[in-house]
Amino acid sequence: MIDRLATMLGADLAQVDAHIEAILASDTDLVREVGQYVRSTGGKRLRPMLAILASRSWGYAGNDHTKVAAALELVHTATLLHDDVIDKAPLRRGKPTVNARWGDDVAILIADYLYSHAFNLAMESLAPRVLSVICQVTARMCEGELFQIEKRDALLTREDYLRIVRNKTAYLFSACTGLGSLLANANEQSTMLMSNYGLNFGIAFQITDDTLDLVASDAETGKQHWADIRNGKQTLPIIRTFEVASPADREDLLNCWNNGRDSERILRHVRKYDGVEYALAEARAFAAEARRQLDTLGDSEAVEMLRQLADYVVNRTS
């Protein structure tokens, strides 16, 4: 699916890459060196793809969409770099993280460099509203992570979890599809549908991502298995288990969670209460809600791809 999409959007994605490449052409060696590493270990480029598809859905024929797409991808990349410092993560997508390879200082600064250039790129040729959305989404990502830190020693509710997911992940996806649509001069209501698609898509994406941490193998995700449990990150399967477990199981789970977090034992509880299945059903519900936004938008190739992406995102194994 992703490969097919990458082929279909090949020319636009090449432009996105060219914008990113230009930003990394610094006269500071470390920027170039680390920048190339970050580029070469990049992910599926879901965000640029969504931005491009959203603009194509309205027949956009300009060139600014690849700038917006690149800016959004850079914001995402910068956020991952800081997240990996914060989580002391050794691996991302199966490769050493920048913090593991070059140190926290380099990872912090390269990310700041990417943020600055992302904002500059978004501004170069675009309406102020585009940049304003990107700035606000970036600030929300920080707020999401800070709220999570604030709640580190408390048990999260489903609402807390969704607030974190919206802030940390879903608003950025929403910006991808919303700004793609805005660029193409879609009307207010159509842009709102596209934004909502991205928001629901993003929530479905993150819930799935969080459950993959519990069930997929390292080789599939390229991350360390059960890293979320070790990092004390309460994801939906865990939260659900806390909510529905018997008093005795809940007490044992709480005890595990607060003392050493024995992953095997925690997962036994999650399995007993179908925590993963519950979370995946939630993810599918958000994906269906994302699809529903597109109901009135016809059957163009771009819209059809957005529909398929909503299915893909909850059915992937990595």
Place this chain on the structure above:
Amino acid sequence: MIDRLATMLGADLAQVDAHIEAILASDTDLVREVGQYVRSTGGKRLRPMLAILASRSWGYAGNDHTKVAAALELVHTATLLHDDVIDKAPLRRGKPTVNARWGDDVAILIADYLYSHAFNLAMESLAPRVLSVICQVTARMCEGELFQIEKRDALLTREDYLRIVRNKTAYLFSACTGLGSLLANANEQSTMLMSNYGLNFGIAFQITDDTLDLVASDAETGKQHWADIRNGKQTLPIIRTFEVASPADREDLLNCWNNGRDSERILRHVRKYDGVEYALAEARAFAAEARRQLDTLGDSEAVEMLRQLADYVVNRTS
């Protein structure tokens, strides 16, 4: 001097504060809590003052200058937060740093939050060029710090040092005075003079700052004494000493530098070769160059203040 200036610019600085205050009014508790701490431990607000004075030099009567001033101060603040994480600094201005009090994760994220809102604020009502300058200056600050990290194990030349100082400090000052001037619709050449004033002012400022680390007491600077030496930061007095020391002294200094960095012993060498005096003479030369930019700009109160600031910055003791 600074107090007098703060009084003179009181109304504008209050507006700067109001913009910053509004940004900190997040619904995430940690943002508000840490944000207020950062505000309450803020510095002399030299950057907003310079931006305001530059705009006043051309009789600017609008309101956007306090937004630019606030954005520039926020970029500066965010950079300090990340620098303190990178340097593992326990104190800033005599108070615990955010990283010391709340942890590296919180410091990293609050800074990202401030960056995003700074860019958003700069964009709200201003010409694209203003924001572009701020983005580029922010990226340069990262490049300056990364270049310094890249050169960590090498001896710096005076040129390396000045490249770091320009990128990390001086371009931001240059943006303050340049953008203040740009806002007031000063012509290209006048804006260039103001930018050059800020650039030279910034270099003078940083050289002085670096020498204060070697000579001022903790109580004066609020930082830890000789922190630069402990952190292996080669500042101009040290670089000068390396350059002019006798072969035997140079070897001893190099040995000290690479093994444990005994501050007392390093400072004996610096004193012997008048490293501090050399650096301060350089700072004064850059301050004089800053003043020279103002030669044709008349004697308005704002321009006179800029002249006095250029003297102040090299004669301060903290």
